[in-house]
Amino acid sequence: MYARSLIEASLDPLVTISADGKITDVNEATIKATGVARDALVGSDFSDYFTEPDKARAGYQEVFAKGEVMDYPLALRHVSGTVRLVLYNASVYRNDKGEVTGIFAAARDITERKLAEEAMRHEHERLRRFIDSNIVGIVIANPAGDVIEANDYYLRLIGHTREELAQGKVDWRAITPPEWLPADEQAIRELRERGICTPYEKEYLRRDGIRVPVFLADAMLPGPEEQIAAIVLDITDRKRAETEIRKLNVELEQRVLERTAKLEVAYKDLEGFAYSVSHDLRTPLRAIDGFSSQLLKRYPDKLDDDGKRYLNIVRDNAQKMGRLIDDILAFSRMGRLEMSESDVSMEQLAREVFEELKPSFAGRELALEIKPLPACRGDHAMLRQVWVNLLDNAIKFTQTRAAARIEAGGITDGAELVYYVKDNGAGFDMQYADKLFGVFQRLHSNEEFEGTGIGLAIVKRIVTRHGGRVWAEGKINEGATFYFTLPVKGETT
Amino acid sequence: MTTQIDDVEILLVEDNRTDAELCTLALKEHNLANKLVWVKDGAEALDFLFATGAYAGRKMENGPKVVLLDLRLPKVDGMEVLQRIKADAHTRRIPVVVLTSSKEDRDVVESYELGVNSYISKPVDFDEFSKVVTNLGMYWLLINHPPIPGK
Numbered sequence: 103m104y105a106r107s108l109i110e111a112s113l114d115p116l117v118t119i120s121a122d123g124k125i126t127d128v129n130e131a132t133i134k135a136t137g138v139a140r141d142a143l144v145g146s147d148f149s150d151y152f153t154e155p156d157k158a159r160a161g162y163q164e165v166f167a168k169g170e171v172m173d174y175p176l177a178l179r180h181v182s183g184t185v186r187l188v189l190y191n192a193s194v195y196r197n198d199k200g201e202v203t204g205i206f207a208a209a210r211d212i213t214e215r216k217l218a219e220e221a222m223r224h225e226h227e228r229l230r231r232f233i234d235s236n237i238v239g240i241v242i243a244n245p246a247g248d249v250i251e252a253n254d255y256y257l258r259l260i261g262h263t264r265e266e267l268a269q270g271k272v273d274w275r276a277i278t279p280p281e282w283l284p285a286d287e288q289a290i291r292e293l294r295e296r297g298i299c300t301p302y303e304k305e306y307l308r309r310d311g312i313r314v315p316v317f318l319a320d321a322m323l324p325g326p327e328e329q330i331a332a333i334v335l336d337i338t339d340r341k342r343a344e345t346e347i348r349k350l351n352v353e354l355e356q357r358v359l360e361r362t363a364k365l366e367v368a369y370k371d372l373e374g375f376a377y378s379v380s381h382d383l384r385t386p387l388r389a390i391d392g393f394s395s396q397l398l399k400r401y402p403d404k405l406d407d408d409g410k411r412y413l414n415i416v417r418d419n420a421q422k423m424g425r426l427i428d429d430i431l432a433f434s435r436m437g438r439l440e441m442s443e444s445d446v447s448m449e450q451l452a453r454e455v456f457e458e459l460k461p462s463f464a465g466r467e468l469a470l471e472i473k474p475l476p477a478c479r480g481d482h483a484m485l486r487q488v489w490v491n492l493l494d495n496a497i498k499f500t501q502t503r504a505a506a507r508i509e510a511g512g513i514t515d516g517a518e519l520v521y522y523v524k525d526n527g528a529g530f531d532m533q534y535a536d537k538l539f540g541v542f543q544r545l546h547s548n549e550e551f552e553g554t555g556i557g558l559a560i561v562k563r564i565v566t567r568h569g570g571r572v573w574a575e576g577k578i579n580e581g582a583t584f585y586f587t588l589p590v591k592g593e594t595t
Numbered sequence: 596m597t598t599q600i601d602d603v604e605i606l607l608v609e610d611n612r613t614d615a616e617l618c619t620l621a622l623k624e625h626n627l628a629n630k631l632v633w634v635k636d637g638a639e640a641l642d643f644l645f646a647t648g649a650y651a652g653r654k655m656e657n658g659p660k661v662v663l664l665d666l667r668l669p670k671v672d673g674m675e676v677l678q679r680i681k682a683d684a685h686t687r688r689i690p691v692v693v694l695t696s697s698k699e700d701r702d703v704v705e706s707y708e709l710g711v712n713s714y715i716s717k718p719v720d721f722d723e724f725s726k727v728v729t730n731l732g733m734y735w736l737l738i739n740h741p742p743i744p745g746k
Contacts, residue, residue, distance in 0.1 A: 377699055381667050384696040384719055389613040392721040396620065417721075424719030431698065 112208065115178070115188075118195070119148045119162055119205040126204055135209070137181035148207075153177040153185055165192045165205045178209065187213045239316075239334030242323065245290050247275035250329065259316070259336050261309025277307050293322045293330060303337065315341045369438075376434045383427050391420040422554075426542075429556035433541060436563045441481040448485070448521065449475040452510050455489040463497050466506060473511035476519050479591040484564045491557040492523040492584050498551055499527035499582065517590050518570070524583040529576040538574050561586065603658040604630035604736055608640040608676065609665045609694075614717070618663070618694070621725040627732035632659070637671025640664070641679055644686055655685055661735035666695040666702055674705060681710040688742055690735050694728075 106127070109116045115132035117125050128143045136143065136151050148162060149155035154177065161174045170193035177185045192207035233240045239256035243249045249272040257264060262272050278286060282304040292299040301319035308314050317335040322328065394413045397405070405413070452472050470493075478485070493508070500506035503526060512521035530538065530545050537543045539562040544555040562572045565586045576582030605622070609615040615633050622628035634640045642648035644662075646655050662680065666673035673693065680686045690712040695702065698716045706714050715731065718724045 377697070380699055381696045384717070385611055385614055387719045388617065388696075388717060388721070388724060391719055392613070392617040392620070392724065395721040421720045427719075428698075435700075 115209045187216050242331050247273040297322045387420045429554045468506040471509045475512040476514050478588045480568050491561050496525035518587045522585045526581040529578050529580045529582050604660045606659040606662045607633045621728040625729045637668040637676045662691045663694045677709045
């Protein structure tokens with residue numbers, strides 16, 4: 103027999119079962135666990151309330167057979183559908199005569215425990231998966247040097263086997279080059295203080311003697327003994343790349359220095375050359391011209407007309423060569439001169455230059471129209487030279503026109519200032535447009551138009567030095583337009 | 596030329612014989628070369644100006660009235676001659692005209708830094724050259740009014 107009050111006192115679901123498997127009594131906990139009323143439970147089949155009725159049936163049959171069963175696992179289903187995991191302890195009970203009349207079964211709900219176990223197992227598995235993924239080295243060691251646990255990445259990195267690890271033969275201190283131990287000691291001090299350390303770099307001496315640079319971060323693990331968990335990253339590739347970059351930088355710097363030195367030498371050579379040309383080449387020319395002049399002056403009677411003409415040709419050519427030398431020096435100077443930048447009113451500059459050039463076309467009918475010109479930043483003297491050369495050119499190449507017209511204008515086009523000088527002069531064949539700006543390149547004979555062919559080359563050099571471009575458009579006998587651009591700069595208004 | 600040594604108007608310092616001759620020719624055309632001494636390098640120029648070496652005994656107060664100085668000279672170059680003239684109290688009042696082939700900015704700037712009185716780049720065209728030399732001869736010998744030597 104059993105005492106009902108005791109059954110009710112239990113918080114675990116308790117039932118009694120008859121020999122044919124019918125429930126004969128239940129406590130409140132059972133009603134709660136199944137969601138079924140006492141009346142409905144009593145008389146119903148015990149096995150009906152489990153996810154595996156056969157297993158439930160086998161359970162109570164085993165009790166009848168053996169007298170008792172301990173920790174028999176079953177899953178109890180509540181009417182709402184939720185399932186609780188339970189362990190049954192059951193034993194038979196007898197009547198006054200000692201005959202078995204039923205089973206007394208007590209269920210213990212182990213769902214929470216199971217879930218917790220499951221969660222822990224899952225957590226552990228996740229961690230294990232992470233460790234075994236071997237994307238980084240993971241190691242657990244103590245401050246004394248013993249490596250307690252390590253994944254394959256770490257073992258591979260230091261060149262040791264798992265067997266050696268299992269035998270306790272792996273000592274991180276032993277495989278750290280002495281000069282790196284202070285970094286480790288510092289990390290340990292920090293770990294003791296804060297539980298973690300600032301990630302740092304060190305080297306391991308791999309089994310094969312090769313030093314492996316690594317990056318590592320440590321955390322102190324909780325527990326009675328000091329154990330440190332560390333992630334370790336092989337940074338051999340990164341270090342190699344860093345070294346390579348450093349080397350390349352040094353090489354590059356060296357190369358820049360060498361190149362600069364060479365350029366300086368070349369520049370000095372050029373300067374020396376220009377100086378020499380300036381001094382030495384003119385002197386003989388002066389002698390040629392001077393003494394030809396003396397011959398013409400002092401010995402007019404001894405020279406016939408041809409003789410005089412020849413001497414004049416000598417003089418003409420000596421003087422022409424003098425101009426060529428001057429031009430080439432001027433061109434060279436434009437490349438060497440230091441630029442000093444300031445705000446330049448291009449309109450005012452163009453007007454001034456035109457005024458100065460007026461004597462060169464005295465007596466000609468020539469109209470100049472200067473449209474509004476945007477101001478710019480640049481070297482005032484050099485830009486003045488640009489206007490001199492372009493306007494002088496236009497004046498020269500319109501000399502055959504009865505009514506010469508020259509127009510200067512400019513616009514701001516995005517990041518560029520575009521200026522132009524247009525004339526109705528002799529023009530040129532577009533086929534040779536690229537030759538216009540070359541040194542001593544001429545598209546007209548000296549008989550047609552005088553000049554050495556340096557003016558536009560100087561224009562190009564100045565404009566290029568200012569970061570601009572030059573080009574020209576034209577048609578034979580229909581005039582020409584020369585364009586140049588300058589970059590728009592902040593200070594310009 | 597030693598006969599004229601005590602009454603010199605122009606000291607021409609020029610290493611190039613033809614240039615010197617052309618210069619003299621140009622001056623002669625206007626009767627300006629009568630009291631001209633030509634020296635061929637900087638050392639001789641200094642000897643003349645400071646009455647040393649071959650010119651020891653020359654009286655310094657007897658001119659020249661103007662020095663025409665080339666820059667590229669053997670032994671002592673023109674810049675140094677200029678510097679010595681302008682550094683010495685006895686010679687610094689003598690007008691110095693640099694007469695050279697160079698048009699290089701650095702030569703012009705340096706000459707003026709040293710106190711040159713005029714800087715002239717020799718033209719290739721003799722007619723131009725003659726005009727320039729005559730003008731400067733006229734100017735320094737006839738128009739310019741220098742302080743009286745020794746005062």
